[in-house]
Amino acid sequence: MNHYPQAWGRPRDDVYGPYDHSYVQQSHPTTHTQSPAVTGTSVIGVKFRDGVVLATDNLASYGSLARFTDVKRLRTFPPSTLIGFGGDVSDMQYIDRLLNSLDVHEHYLSSDHTLNASNIHTYLSKVFYKRRSDFNPLWNQILVAGFDAQDQPFLASADLLGTTFSAPTLATGFGAHLAQPILRKLMPKDEESVKDVGREEAVEAVKACMKVLFYRDARSLDRYSIAVVTKEGIELKEDEKLENQSWAFADRVKGYGTQTV
Numbered sequence: 001m002n003h004y005p006q007a008w009g010r011p012r013d014d015v016y017g018p019y020d021h022s023y024v025q026q027s028h029p030t031t032h033t034q035s036p037a038v039t040g041t042s043v044i045g046v047k048f049r050d051g052v053v054l055a056t057d058n059l060a061s062y063g064s065l066a067r068f069t070d071v072k073r074l075r076t077f078p079p080s081t082l083i084g085f086g087g088d089v090s091d092m093q094y095i096d097r098l099l100n101s102l103d104v105h106e107h108y109l110s111s112d113h114t115l116n117a118s119n120i121h122t123y124l125s126k127v128f129y130k131r132r133s134d135f136n137p138l139w140n141q142i143l144v145a146g147f148d149a150q151d152q153p154f155l156a157s158a159d160l161l162g163t164t165f166s167a168p169t170l171a172t173g174f175g176a177h178l179a180q181p182i183l184r185k186l187m188p189k190d191e192e193s194v195k196d197v198g199r200e201e202a203v204e205a206v207k208a209c210m211k212v213l214f215y216r217d218a219r220s221l222d223r224y225s226i227a228v229v230t231k232e233g234i235e236l237k238e239d240e241k242l243e244n245q246s247w248a249f250a251d252r253v254k255g256y257g258t259q260t261v
Contacts, residue, residue, distance in 0.1 A: 036087060036088035036090075036091070036139040037062065037063075037088070037090070038060050038061065038062050038067065038068065038088070038089040038090065039060065039061055039087055039088055039089065039139075039219070040056065040057075040059065040060050040061075040071060040073045040085060040086055040087065040089060040092070041057065041059070041061070041086060041173040041174060041175075041213070041217060041219040041220055042056065042057070042086060042171055042172055042173040042174050042175030042176075042178075042179065042213055042217065042220065043055070043056045043073070043084035043085065043086045043141075043142070043143045043170075043171065043172045043173070043175065044056070044084075044170075044171050044175050044179050044183075044206050044209050044210065044213075045084065045143040045145055045155050045169065045170045045171070046155075046168070046169050046183060046186070046187070046197075046202045046205055046206055047153045047155050047168045047169070047187075047194045047197070047202070048153070048194065048197040048198060048199055048201065048202040049153075049194060049195050049196070049197060049198065050153070050198075050199060050230050050231070051147075051153050051199070051228060051229045051230035051231070052082070052145035052146065052153050052154070052155050052228075052229045053145075053199075053202045053203055053206050053226065053227070053228050053229075054074060054082050054084045054143060054145045054206075054226070054227050054229070055074075055084075055206045055207075055209075055210055055224055055225065055226040055227070056073040056074055056084050056085070056086070056224060056225055057073075057210065057213070057214070057220050057221040057222075057223065057224040057225075058070055058071055058072060058073075058221055058223045058224060058225060058238070058239070059071065059219065059220060059221035059223075060089045061219045064218070064219075066219075066221065068089075069221060069223065070223075071089060072225055072238050073085045073086070073092065073225065074225045074227050074236065074238070075096055075099065076227075076234050076236065077099055077102075077103060077115070077120055077146075078103065078114075079114060079233065080116075080117070080146050080147060080229055080230075080231070080233060080234060081115070081116065081117040081120050081144065081145070081146035081229075082117075082144070082145045082146060082227050082229050082234055082236075083095075083099070083120070083124075083142055083143070083144050083145075084142060084143040084145070084172075085140055085142050086140060086141045086142070086172035086173050087138075087139045087140035087141055087160070087172075088138070088139035088140060091138040091139050091140050092140060094138065095124065095127070095138065095140065095142075098127065099120075102115075102123070116146060116147055116148055116149060116154070117144050117145060117146025117147055117148060117154040117156075117229075118146075118148040118149060118154055118156075120144055120146070121144040121154070121156045121158060121164070124142060124144065124158050125158040125162055125164045126162070128140075128158055128159065128160055128161070128162040129161070129162025130162075131160075132160060132161050132162050137160040137161070138160055139160055140159070140160060141157065141158070141159040141160065141172040141173070142157065142158050142159075142172075143155065143156070143157055143170055143172065144156050144157075144158070145227075145229050146229050147229075147231065151231070153194065153229075154166075155167070155168070155169075155170055156170075157170050157172070168187050168190075168191060168193065168194050169183035169184065169186070169187055171183070171209070173217075173219075174213060174216070174217040174219070174220075175209065175213060175217075178209075178212055178213055178216050178217065179209035179212065179213060182205065182208055182209050182212065183205055183209065186201065186202070186205045199228065199230075203226070203228065206226065207226070207242075210224050210226075210242065211242050214242055222241060222242040223239060223240065223241050223242075224240050224241075224242070225237065225238040225239070225240065226240055
């Protein structure tokens with residue numbers, strides 16, 4: 001008699017003959033991962049009269065563990081398109097390879113036409129929708145920033161379902177709950193208000209949001225990347241640190257760490 005656990009629940013080999021495993025192999029369904037392992041959190045985006053500001057922190061979390069503290073989640077696509085990634089880091093790397101392939105393909109073409117931010121957003125939204133239709137989604141939500149065909153500032157979102165939308169201010173992850181109220185004080189929902197916002201105002205608003213997220217989002221970090229897209233190009237800083245942190249008071253509390261009371 002076969003006493004091994006893998007044989008439990010099926011007929012005995014010595015009575016009914018060996019089990020035909022080929023039937024199981026043929027009917028076994030194709031499966032895909034449905035649980036992201038290493039993830040990044042919020043992406044913050046704000047339009048202003050001359051361009052767009054985009055920011056993410058540099059943390060990639062392994063579940064609830066702040067595992068990787070130097071993961072850059074902003075990607076540039078020449079000449080003036082910027083993509084910010086939230087969600088699964090491995091899927092972000094896959095999309096990054098897709099964009100690199102697309103960039104190489106575009107450079108080999110003899111045409112003078114270059115892809116703008118609106119083109120990149122459309123392309124990525126189709127990639128998301130195709131993978132979702134295959135029941136093998138890319139577990140990301142992205143913000144694409146740059147300029148459209150009319151040379152106007154462009155900011156739009158796409159997620160793992162292929163859902164797309166655009167607004168003067170956008171945020172993913174916890175930023176959609178914690179940062180958007182701050183950004184809407186800077187700018188109402190209508191597109192006309194973009195013309196009243198300057199670069200410095202937009203940058204300061206994004207920095208304020210990154211500070212709030214560091215305090216309130218357990219999957220956030222005090223080091224972040226921020227980029228400003230204008231017609232002159234992309235100004236990207238990937239190792240910024242929050243200023244005037246309130247958490248610094250902890251080392252002055254008696255009994256904290258190695259201090260003696």
